[in-house]
Amino acid sequence: MKTEKEKKREKRKCYLIIECQEEIPCNPCEEACTRGAIEVGRPITRLPCFYPDRCNGCAKCVAACPGLCIYLVEEEEGSDKVIMTFPYEFLPLPGKGESVDIVDSNGRNLGQGIVKRIKNTNAENGTVLISVELNKEIGSKARSILTNGERSAEPELVTEEIEDTADFQVCRCEEVLLSELQTITELGIILAPNLRRFSRVGLGLCQGKACGELMLSELSRLSGVALDELGYPKARPPVRPIKLRELGC
Ligand code: SF4
Numbered sequence: 591m592k593t594e595k596e597k598k599r600e601k602r603k604c605y606l607i608i609e610c611q612e613e614i615p616c617n618p619c620e621e622a623c624t625r626g627a628i629e630v631g632r633p634i635t636r637l638p639c640f641y642p643d644r645c646n647g648c649a650k651c652v653a654a655c656p657g658l659c660i661y662l663v664e665e666e667e668g669s670d671k672v673i674m675t676f677p678y679e680f681l682p683l684p685g686k687g688e689s690v691d692i693v694d695s696n697g698r699n700l701g702q703g704i705v706k707r708i709k710n711t712n713a714e715n716g717t718v719l720i721s722v723e724l725n726k727e728i729g730s731k732a733r734s735i736l737t738n739g740e741r742s743a744e745p746e747l748v749t750e751e752i753e754d755t756a757d758f759q760v761c762r763c764e765e766v767l768l769s770e771l772q773t774i775t776e777l778g779i780i781l782a783p784n785l786r787r788f789s790r791v792g793l794g795l796c797q798g799k800a801c802g803e804l805m806l807s808e809l810s811r812l813s814g815v816a817l818d819e820l821g822y823p824k825a826r827p828p829v830r831p832i833k834l835r836e837l838g839c
């Protein structure tokens with residue numbers, strides 16, 4: 591005969607919302623999960639794949655993700671509430687039982703929730719896990735919380751231009767700064783394939799997937815040449831690093 595606890599557990603469903611969209615070399619979520627419920631595999635730039643049947647809701651992956659883009663959802667059969675666990679890296683921490691604002695990925699207020707659990711995971715560089723009970727209907731959009739000190743019904747939109755963008759990294763793989771692109775275009779090198787040879791922009795691990803569009807739009811802005819006249823750098827296979835043995839060598 592099943593105990594009340596076992597019956598309750600059967601009615602409970604856990605799953606993750608993983609908002610990982612950039613194909614960057616990253617896999618702490620896979621490493622953190624001892625049950626094999628998250629797979630990045632090879633190459634390491636693949637997006638994580640989640641196997642809900644293997645997940646026990648431990649939330650280790652939520653704390654381990656450096657991008658803070660994994661959220662755990664616990665649902666109970668027949669309930670119109672869910673408990674969502676968010677990674678949280680601000681101080682002061684909210685208290686258990688405190689009412690917090692639930693916000694979406696743009697900081698828009700979706701409603702309120704009640705803090706049910708707070709777990710300080712020293713093992714994960716101090717990322718704290720805050721579990722909040724909230725209405726199920728807002729669960730799919732909920733991405734973070736605002737505590738008493740941060741409450742804001744309508745977030746202020748930052749509209750002013752950033753003054754100094756010279757140190758902005760256009761290409762993160764090869765660490766190419768906007769100021770370097772500017773210097774190169776001032777030398778008259780304005781075709782995208784040539785710019786690539788001079789600066790190494792787009793020649794890193796992502797092969798221009800992350801920075802290609804940005805590089806072209808900045809090049810167009812700096813040179814005054816229309817986008818469709820700049821050319822598009824060729825991507826040569828393999829587009830991702832592979833081992834020599836995979837080529838049969
Ligand atoms: S919540 Fe736990 S079991 Fe589920 S995927 Fe994350 S680390 Fe694995």
Ligand code: SF4
Binds near residue numbers: 608616630637
């Ligand atoms: S740890 Fe986070 S950012 Fe990295 S692959 Fe996993 S979900 Fe994506």
